[in-house]
Amino acid sequence: MLQCLREIVYNVLMIGSPGTGKTMLAKRLATILPPLTSHESLETTRIYSAVGRLPAGEPLMTTRPFRSPHHTISDAGMVGGGSVPAPGEITLGHHGVLFLDELPEFNRRSLEVLRQPLEEGRVTISRAMNSTTFPAAFILVASMNPCPCGYMGDPKHVCKCTPMQIEKYMGRISGPLLDRIDLHIEVPAVPFTELSAPSDGTNSGAMRESVYRARAVQAERFGPGPGALNSRMSPRQLRNFCPLDEDCQGLLRTAMEDLGLSARAHDRILRMSRTIADLDGSLQIGAGHLSEAIQYRSLDRRLWAR
Numbered sequence: 001m002l003q004c005l006r007e008i009v010y011n012v013l014m015i016g017s018p019g020t021g022k023t024m025l026a027k028r029l030a031t032i033l034p035p036l037t038s039h040e041s042l043e044t045t046r047i048y049s050a051v052g053r054l055p056a057g058e059p060l061m062t063t064r065p066f067r068s069p070h071h072t073i074s075d076a077g078m079v080g081g082g083s084v085p086a087p088g089e090i091t092l093g094h095h096g097v098l099f100l101d102e103l104p105e106f107n108r109r110s111l112e113v114l115r116q117p118l119e120e121g122r123v124t125i126s127r128a129m130n131s132t133t134f135p136a137a138f139i140l141v142a143s144m145n146p147c148p149c150g151y152m153g154d155p156k157h158v159c160k161c162t163p164m165q166i167e168k169y170m171g172r173i174s175g176p177l178l179d180r181i182d183l184h185i186e187v188p189a190v191p192f193t194e195l196s197a198p199s200d201g202t203n204s205g206a207m208r209e210s211v212y213r214a215r216a217v218q219a220e221r222f223g224p225g226p227g228a229l230n231s232r233m234s235p236r237q238l239r240n241f242c243p244l245d246e247d248c249q250g251l252l253r254t255a256m257e258d259l260g261l262s263a264r265a266h267d268r269i270l271r272m273s274r275t276i277a278d279l280d281g282s283l284q285i286g287a288g289h290l291s292e293a294i295q296y297r298s299l300d301r302r303l304w305a306r
């Protein structure tokens with residue numbers, strides 16, 4: 001579980017029963033991110049200062065924003081809007097985490113408008129006379145129950161949902177949005193105390209160190225500058241930095257066919273494998289790295305097979 005959260009420059013969807021500590025995990029994710037670089041810090045400060053929300057006594061923002069809007073939020077509140085366009089939650093979450101708890105409860109339209117910013121790291125608000133662009137490079141961390149009652153797969157409770165109810169619930173999240181979420185993680189129904197005290201000795205400090213290390217490898221690969229991350233590699237960079245040997249090519253091809261993956265999911269798997277290999281200190285992406293990345297697309301099959 002914590003293993004897969006090591007490198008969290010990726011968008012994550014956590015699926016689990018109520019009480020599995022999804023919210024606590026999301027908050028914890030924000031704390032293991034590397035500190036803001038001076039460039040990021042200035043950008044974030046500028047946004048918060050423009051909307052008059054700079055924290056008291058903090059002339060320069062140094063911690064990454066953590067935004068968790070309620071599911072009743074309006075489209076404008078989410079992406080920005082108004083007669084004089086004001087930034088929304090996704091811009092307030094720039095360089096930080098946007099946590100959407102109970103994802104299927106959100107208005108479907110306000111989720112669909114996340115697609116452009118998730119791809120481009122910014123949002124454009126169009127008006128009749130002009131349009132405004134705000135930065136919005138946030139990490140999306142979302143959570144949802146496995147079914148409407150929340151107990152599907154929970155050994156201690158009985159799920160009473162019908163297949164039709166489950167399908168309808170899952171259907172509130174569109175395939176294209178799901179496609180833009182890199183990691184689908186099933187959070188096991190265990191008490192949060194067990195999750196927060198991992199037996200493998202991984203703690204926040206060690207996790208933070210892993211993230212630093214992966215970031216350092218990426219900085220070396222892409223050179224300095226914002227947005228130089230495995231998770232944002234272009235198709236051309238994918239070809240350069242993620243060559244697969246024949247075995248791996250076969251493995252990926254089989255997974256694509258078996259899981260019915262889209263081209264976008266294919267690229268996300270490659271980006272994720274690159275990071276897993278980096279964390280492993282390996283120049284070459286191996287079959288183990290690739291399989292781990294494929295495993296994180298488990299929901300594709302369940303949701304796409306509708």
Ligand SMILES: [Zn+2]
Pocket residue numbers: 147148149150151152159160161
């Ligand atoms: Zn249920």
